[in-house]
Amino acid sequence: MNQDQYRILSKRFGRRDGHRLAAYEADGGYRALKRAVGQLGAAAVREEVKASGLRGRGGAGFPAGVKWGFVPQGAETVYFMVNADESEPGTFKDRYLLDYDPHAVIEGSAISSFAVGAKLCVIYIRGEFGWLVDRVQKAVDEAYAAGYLGPGALGGAYELEMIVHKGAGAYICGEETGLINSVTGLKGQPSIKPPFPAVSGFLGQPTIVNNVETVAAVPWILENGAAAYRAFGTEKSPGTKLFSVSGPVRRPGVHEIPLGLPFREFFTDWLGGMADGEELKAVIMGGSSVPVLTAAEAMETALDYESLAAAGTMLGSGGMIIIPQRCDMVELIQVLMHFYWDESCGQCTPCREGTGWLHRIVKRLRGGEGAPEDLALLEKVCDGMAGLTICPLADAAVMPMRSFLERFRPEFEALAAGRRETEPDSRWAREIRS
Amino acid sequence: MNVPIKDGNSFRLGEQDAARFAAILARYPTRRSALMPTLWLIQDRDGHISDAAVSWTAAQLELSEAKVREVVSFYVMYRDRPQARHVLQVCHNISCHIMGAQPLLSHLEGKLGIRRGELTPDGEFALEGVECLGACGMGPCLQLGRHLYENLTPEKADALVDGLRRGDPPRPDTDRDLED
Numbered sequence: 006m007n008q009d010q011y012r013i014l015s016k017r018f019g020r021r022d023g024h025r026l027a028a029y030e031a032d033g034g035y036r037a038l039k040r041a042v043g044q045l046g047a048a049a050v051r052e053e054v055k056a057s058g059l060r061g062r063g064g065a066g067f068p069a070g071v072k073w074g075f076v077p078q079g080a081e082t083v084y085f086m087v088n089a090d091e092s093e094p095g096t097f098k099d100r101y102l103l104d105y106d107p108h109a110v111i112e113g114s115a116i117s118s119f120a121v122g123a124k125l126c127v128i129y130i131r132g133e134f135g136w137l138v139d140r141v142q143k144a145v146d147e148a149y150a151a152g153y154l155g156p157g158a159l160g161g162a163y164e165l166e167m168i169v170h171k172g173a174g175a176y177i178c179g180e181e182t183g184l185i186n187s188v189t190g191l192k193g194q195p196s197i198k199p200p201f202p203a204v205s206g207f208l209g210q211p212t213i214v215n216n217v218e219t220v221a222a223v224p225w226i227l228e229n230g231a232a233a234y235r236a237f238g239t240e241k242s243p244g245t246k247l248f249s250v251s252g253p254v255r256r257p258g259v260h261e262i263p264l265g266l267p268f269r270e271f272f273t274d275w276l277g278g279m280a281d282g283e284e285l286k287a288v289i290m291g292g293s294s295v296p297v298l299t300a301a302e303a304m305e306t307a308l309d310y311e312s313l314a315a316a317g318t319m320l321g322s323g324g325m326i327i328i329p330q331r332c333d334m335v336e337l338i339q340v341l342m343h344f345y346w347d348e349s350c351g352q353c354t355p356c357r358e359g360t361g362w363l364h365r366i367v368k369r370l371r372g373g374e375g376a377p378e379d380l381a382l383l384e385k386v387c388d389g390m391a392g393l394t395i396c397p398l399a400d401a402a403v404m405p406m407r408s409f410l411e412r413f414r415p416e417f418e419a420l421a422a423g424r425r426e427t428e429p430d431s432r433w434a435r436e437i438r439s
Numbered sequence: 440m441n442v443p444i445k446d447g448n449s450f451r452l453g454e455q456d457a458a459r460f461a462a463i464l465a466r467y468p469t470r471r472s473a474l475m476p477t478l479w480l481i482q483d484r485d486g487h488i489s490d491a492a493v494s495w496t497a498a499q500l501e502l503s504e505a506k507v508r509e510v511v512s513f514y515v516m517y518r519d520r521p522q523a524r525h526v527l528q529v530c531h532n533i534s535c536h537i538m539g540a541q542p543l544l545s546h547l548e549g550k551l552g553i554r555r556g557e558l559t560p561d562g563e564f565a566l567e568g569v570e571c572l573g574a575c576g577m578g579p580c581l582q583l584g585r586h587l588y589e590n591l592t593p594e595k596a597d598a599l600v601d602g603l604r605r606g607d608p609p610r611p612d613t614d615r616d617l618e619d
């Protein structure tokens with residue numbers, strides 16, 4: 006199968022000059038923006054994106070065109086924010102778009118801003134991507150100089166200011182209300198919904214937040230039409246999707262696939278299977294926050310929203326983590342629980358205390374001081390967290406915790422009974438000091 | 440509301456940085472929303488955000504010092520005290536863990552003669568374990584300043600430390616050779 010035929014978003018990946026305005030324009034870049042502003046108008050752009058069925062690529066999969074429609078009619082001031090916080094463990098796809106194709110992100114952001122009537126667009130890039138902040142700022146400067154942005158852009162047909170905003174190390178700023186509060190100059194703590202940002206967000210005004218990959222698909226959809234986009238993927242999961250793959254496979258990295266592709270085919274043909282001497286044990290399909298699947302479950306599912314939901318997990322961000330047989334699952338969940346505990350913003354007691362409990366109980370188990378009751382205690386703590394907090398970070402910790410317990414229970418039971426089921430491979434496993 | 444700068448505050452921006460600060464104020468819709476870029480401007484120059492910088496920022500943005508300080512302390516990348524010259528931040532999250540982050544950290548501990556979370560006595564190096572850096576498919580990896588070093592092996596890590604000691608570090612993996 007020719008994998009290049011699915012390159013909508015990844016056309017310029019790996020090209021040395023793909024990030025330059027001249028190269029982007031030579032590929033037909035900014036034509037969609039000109040057509041959107043000059044011919045289509047905002048309502049028609051919203052309709053086309055809605056018809057394409059494009060779903061948000063930040064994790065929740067909400068249809069972009071539908072979200073845009075939530076902005077109240079006749080709103081005076083609207084803001085558009087591009088979520089480039091990309092901090093979900095296992096996820097590194099937006100980084101490729103920002104690095105190799107910043108103008109596609111800028112053009113997509115400009116069209117999306119125009120579609121919702123925003124005159125200020127903020128691209129929020131996580132602070133650890135320091136070099137990308139420079140890269141994107143340079144591209145934004147180029148777009149201003151070429152008259153695609155700024156007051157009187159495109160001969161006065163529309164106007165848009167674009168700010169490249171650098172985060173400063175906080176996973177929670179990827180949550181959309183945390184992101185908005187962060188840009189406001191506050192701690193990046195989420196706000197309770199409703200009101201939803203589309204109605205009341207940045208500075209109390211309607212604000213749309215979309216992921217980088219979501220906006221990057223918009224120029225292609227306008228150029229080629231909603232029907233062409235729907236030619237890829239399934240009825241409920243139209244289009245293509247970037248998967249960032251980590252772990253010991255032959256070809257880790259970012260791969261663009263048509264949604265609906267069977268995992269087995271992706272694993273064999275795209276990833277080349279496991280690296281030498283490794284065997285597949287489990288797969289986390291969509292970033293660390295979604296439930297883990299066993300190798301057997303993974304082999305039976307397909308990569309789209311509905312198949313993964315039927316398999317008991319989620320497509321999430323498309324951050325696929327391949328777990329080899331040599332890994333101790335209790336050790337891996339300890340790493341993850343440390344992460345959620347570290348990143349909880351502390352506002353909600355169930356999340357602040359619950360993540361700490363989960364981390365400490367798992368650590369105690371691994372330290373040989375666990376008790377058989379600990380497994381029930383882990384479940385009880387999860388029950389006290391899920392769905393009870395301001396934002397879904399608590400659920401994001403509970404989903405991996407519960408699924409690891411459920412699918413790899415013997416490993417937990419052995420530790421609770423004072424036995425080790427598998428001797429960890431000393432090449433990799435060390436005591437985690439945290 | 441104009442909060443007076445405390446007497447004796449010696450914090451000043453140079454001419455270039457003052458122009459950058461003015462540009463930030465012009466770009467952001469409210470003074471408060473200029474807080475994060477202002478803190479970056481200061482930290483990029485000074486390496487950290489001092490008490491004097493906090494009161495200067497508070498006065499400029501018409502915020503209380505507490506509102507500035509809580510933001511400095513919320514975000515892990517803002518530092519409120521001087522740092523080692525080279526802070527090596529190794530990702531210890533799941534994908535890098537699978538690919539050997541712990542052996543890498545142990546190796547660097549041996550090489551630098553410190554444990555993670557510590558500073559070399561000469562103040563040259565610090566070693567930290569950090570959460571996911573967005574380089575999961577290229578792990579194990581570490582962050583140094585604005586760049587990442589990826590697909591690390593003990594040899595590559597040694598070459599980095601030796602290069603930094605000589606003042607001639609290898610090129611980061613994220614620093615793609617791009618003609619401008």
Ligand SMILES: Cc1cc2nc3c(=O)[nH]c(=O)nc-3n(C[C@H](O)[C@H](O)[C@H](O)COP(=O)(O)O)c2cc1C
Pocket residue numbers: 060061062063064065066067069088089090091092093176177178179180181182214215216217219220396397398401
């Ligand atoms: C804890 C947490 C972290 C998140 N991190 C990100 C992120 O890094 N990038 C992102 O695009 N969305 C992230 N999201 C999802 C956003 O809240 C939001 O749904 C998304 O940016 C909307 O864009 P989309 O509709 O285009 O997907 C996160 C959500 C939560 C709860």
Ligand code: SF4
Pocket residue numbers: 177194195348349350351352353354356357394395396397398399
């Ligand atoms: S669930 Fe956790 S991260 Fe989200 S707002 Fe509550 S405390 Fe903060």
Ligand code: FES
Pocket residue numbers: 094095096530531532533534535536570571572573574575576578580
């Ligand atoms: S897990 Fe290490 S960079 Fe993502």
